[in-house]
Amino acid sequence: MDILKLENQLCFPVYALSRHITSLYRPHLEKIGLTYPQYLVMMVLWEHQQVTVKELGQQLWLDSGTLTPLLKRMAENGLLTRKRSEKDERVVNIIITEKGENLKQEASDIPSKLIKELATDEEQFFLLQKQINQILSLKSSQNI
Amino acid sequence: MDILKLENQLCFPVYALSRHITSLYRPHLEKIGLTYPQYLVMMVLWEHQQVTVKELGQQLWLDSGTLTPLLKRMAENGLLTRKRSEKDERVVNIIITEKGENLKQEASDIPSKLIKELATDEEQFFLLQKQINQILSLKSSQNI
């Protein structure tokens, strides 16, 4: 078995599936004016209302180089405000706006649609999700 | 259960794992002057020596908007040549160079390193790979 052969690789399928999932999200998210990474930011904000850029980066595994311009675009679109902390001027707080809050209702039907589109067998997906989470937790425990 | 909550999502873990895998490849690929998408192109070329841009796109699920500039960079680095087909002037053939061929030896130890770095339990990964491939094949059969 030639381990270099594409189909034997373990990593290409993950990469391909990730892009495929993003492409399934795109038409739904387009309707509410979001990209997939922006949608991830909104999910954090729908849960917490206010987070720092650093906290956001930890949740999404993204650094300020990615987040700063992304959050600026979202602020321009009125979904959040960026405000430097008064306690610690290094920190920037990201606060959800009314408009951002209201978007949650519009997004509420997306996850179920996605699961349906990705496959007919939901069972398979929850198994896949569980496995990937195991791998990711294994990874994050290495970082401690 | 709030289906919108990040950790309940099925898609974020795939997205996060994909970027994590790419970051594991990066230091190894850097040594031989490749990015991850470029490495995927090389894997196709190591198997076939010559392919069209279209065939490459079908294998990697990428369009000419991504591939054209990527292949130009690889041609500049001397890994391949781009040559318009004489039979059909619309088609561009991508041909591996001597330098590109030689890179295969240097890349040969990467896959085994990756598997080791990603987890200690290889079994888990082959299971994951199998599942993702099932999902992807399901998807491609919908396209026919």
Next chain:
DNA sequence: TGCAATTAAATTGTAAACAATTTAATTTTA
């Protein structure tokens, strides 16, 4: 206290991704 080390964001520069459009060649079909 005051300077070195650390930390949080921002900036800079490069390389994907991908939608939408354009260009040019080839096929189809009326």
Next chain:
DNA sequence: TAAAATTAAATTGTTTACAATTTAATTGCA
């Protein structure tokens, strides 16, 4: 066969990613 439709790449423009560096603020400790 000539116009219409299709096809393959390339182009244009926007948005991620991310390494490396910079800036500014805070902490730690000599």
